[in-house]
Structure formats: structure tokens, C-alpha cells
Amino acid sequence: MKILLTNDDGIDSLGIITLKAALSGIGDVTVVAPLFEQSAAGHGITIKRALRIVKYYKDDQFFGFAVDGTPADCVKLGINTIMRTPPDLVVSGINHGSNTATNIIYSGTVSAAREAAILGHHGIAFSINSREAANIDTLAPICAKITKKFYETGIRDGLTINVNFPDIPASKIKGILLTRQGNSRFEDEYELRFDHIGRESHQLTGILADLDAHDAKTDHYALMNNYISVTPIKLDLTDYDYLHELEKNNLGEIISQSN
């Protein structure tokens, strides 16, 4: 099986290095990843300038292709320009930090896997619930097993698999929960800073507050209870219930009054 591997922490992060090693046991891995960190890049793509690709070496060995763009750019460019034959799966991660609940909307890691779905391929995103990723060595082999399983069973067109790990040794993992995306809210704070010549600037701080982590069906519940969380996400953002409810609003009046 052919795997396109990317991430958002950058091509020299522990997460992608460890995951490449684990995935190499189950397939041919081509790494196409951002040269520099792209955390919180969301599903941005680069349209105003041309992208550059450089070969990146680790310990004097060719490791992969580094791109001066976003995670979604890496998937587009990887499939279109770098790989000679299309990948069977696109894998993104392992991200340093969880991508659960509303947070996945900001996530470059999840967006990269989702870009595969937009292009008619399939993607899986892996994240671990801490910046340090202390237990990544014991968890990466499980990523490889999950990847292999989805390669064998297939993923429905248009869908993306979002996987999160608690940062505990594999032996302590209680199991895998199929979860829904939880609900969280960013409680923003901007801290006033002064730049190198004393001008005011504003640094985002603040926390992401979980609104339904008590609900055993959610992704953040799974992590807090030592389970791996697996959530299928889709491209269609329409709220169908509210679509029907909006019929009551008589928006049509606006046009008949305007004409």
C-alpha cells in the first residue's frame, strides 16, 4: 500500500518521524510536509504564490519533501506533482496535541486528511493529547494497525477518519471508542504585548472550554477516560434540521418587497 504522510507541526517534528517509522512496516511511505510549523492553519491553501519543494534529510538520509505551504497544500502537491502513482491512503500526524471537539475546525492536521477526501482520496488524522507526546513510541504502532485496518475495510467516499490518543503507554489504553465530535468553546483572551519598537500588539491566549466532555459519546470524553477516540467527519456542513426550520422565516418576502 502507498501512503502519503503529512502533518502540521513541520517535517522535523517527533510526531511525523515516529509515525513514518511505524507506517514503513505496512507500506511505502512518501512524506510531503510543511517545512515550518503550520499549527492552527485550518483548511487554508496557497493560491496567491507558487509553492517550493525542497528535499529534507534527517541524519544524512532522505526523509521526505518539505513544502513552504499549508498541510492541505502538501496533500494537493503530493498527489498532483510529487507522487508518480496516487496514494491508497493519506495519513496526517501524529499531531502534538489533541484535535477534538470544535478545535478540529482550526486543525491543520485534520484539514490535511480532509483534503484527501476533497480530492477523491481518503485520509486519516492522528493526534496525541499532549505537546510532549511522551508515550508516542508505544502508540505509533497502533496508528499503523488502525491505518492497515482502514486500508482493508475502506473508507466511504467523502469521509475522513479523525483519531486521537491519550498520552499514556499502549498497555494502559482501555480500548477504542467510536465518538462524535464534542462541543467546545474558545474562551479568548488577547494579551497586550509590545513589539521590538514598542508598538502595541495582541497575542492570543485563552483556553478551549469543553462544553460536553461528560457525554460518553464525545471525542474528549474518550481521551479523558484513557480510550482512543475515532470520529468519522464529513465535508457537508449543512444543518438539515435548521434548513427545514428556516422555511418559517419567509425569506422570500425580502425579494418580493425589493422588486
Place this chain on the structure above:
Amino acid sequence: MKILLTNDDGIDSLGIITLKAALSGIGDVTVVAPLFEQSAAGHGITIKRALRIVKYYKDDQFFGFAVDGTPADCVKLGINTIMRTPPDLVVSGINHGSNTATNIIYSGTVSAAREAAILGHHGIAFSINSREAANIDTLAPICAKITKKFYETGIRDGLTINVNFPDIPASKIKGILLTRQGNSRFEDEYELRFDHIGRESHQLTGILADLDAHDAKTDHYALMNNYISVTPIKLDLTDYDYLHELEKNNLGEIISQSN
């Protein structure tokens, strides 16, 4: 009513200038928009550096606050730092170019309105189906009417309203259709370019191919048939049907075999 107005084309674009004028007839408008164009920024936010805010003047008159960040940054900073009292509605646009179908995932305009929902507020995104936006003067008053209508009726928590206009005179608009997000696929092409010192680089070209524009329930169908399209979108990306289907996959085996 208090309106926070933003966009992704930048604070000096015709779309936001025209929309500010139209919305000023129904409320107090505070403009907080990117200083430079942020098209295709997706739902990226700036976390690695502090943001700067500069007052932007048009024709020697104060027009709004320009931010060196993404559209979603503008909404966060506008609500948290710039506005003294929270807005009743966040409005984004008018975008030069439609934001329909899968394309909305890349859209800075739609993401800005959606950021309002993440913060516990409500947002509406407006786009017009051409770069030139030739009929924007006759269409902007309809944006104001739609905004007023949603202010009066309210928007359900967590939802965002995505509105697209065909670029035709208001008198030719056939009506408003409540639509679902259509399905489209980016048929990527990267054009080989050479930079200022002759190094290879890759410029994204290619087209977004509509896969279901024949379906009268979709947003792109509405535009092609001279209707305004109104689509409610949500924050929860979970595919619940597939979530149940995944139970058959026995992912749990992976962990029992690992331990």
C-alpha cells in the same frame, strides 16, 4: 443593532466598502478586517505571533480596524479587544467570488462568520458569484434586509448562515432558495514556474468541478438559476450514519491484540 463586519478580500475591497454602506442603514457597524487579502485562508488563526491593529482611513474618513491576520482572527480580536460591547451579529463579505459547495471549506469569508458561532455569537457570510461583482450596488441592500431579518428571527446557537448571490441586477433575482451545501471536487493542476533566481516552483491552478449542480436543492444550482442561496451550516462535522456503520469494523480487536 451592533454589527461586526469583516471579510477575506481585505479592508480596501469593493465588497466590504459597499456592504458597510448598506448595513449602516440598519445598525452600528464596526469594521475589523484583514489588512491584506486572505482568500483561501480557511479557518486558520494566528497563534504563534501577536497581531497588530491599525486604523484604516478611506477618503480621509475613518473606515475601520485593519488586522495583520486571518478573517477568523479579526472576529476573535474584534469581539475580545476592539468592540466595547459584543456585536448582535457578525457579518462577513461581500466576498468577490461565490462560496458554495465544497469550496466553503477553504473560504476565509465563511470561516469568519463561523468563528462567531464558535465564540457563542452568530454570523452571516455574503458572497457574490463573480470576481468583478458588477451588480453589487443593487444587491448590497438585499444583504442588509437579510441581516435585519436574521437579527429579528434569531439564529440557532452554533449555526452560521451562508448566503450567495448571482451577479445579476436585483430586479432579475428570481427569489431566495434554502439550499444544502453542494458537492464539488477540486481538479488540481500545478503549473511549473521559475522564481526570480530560476528555481522551480508550483502555482495552483485547476478548477472546482461541480458534482451535483443539477440537484435543485444545492447552493450552486440556486446561483446558476438566478436565485439567492441561503444555507445554514454547523460546527459538528461528525458523520453519524458512518459512525454506526464503523461498529462493524471491530476496531477494538486492534487493542486486544496489542495488549
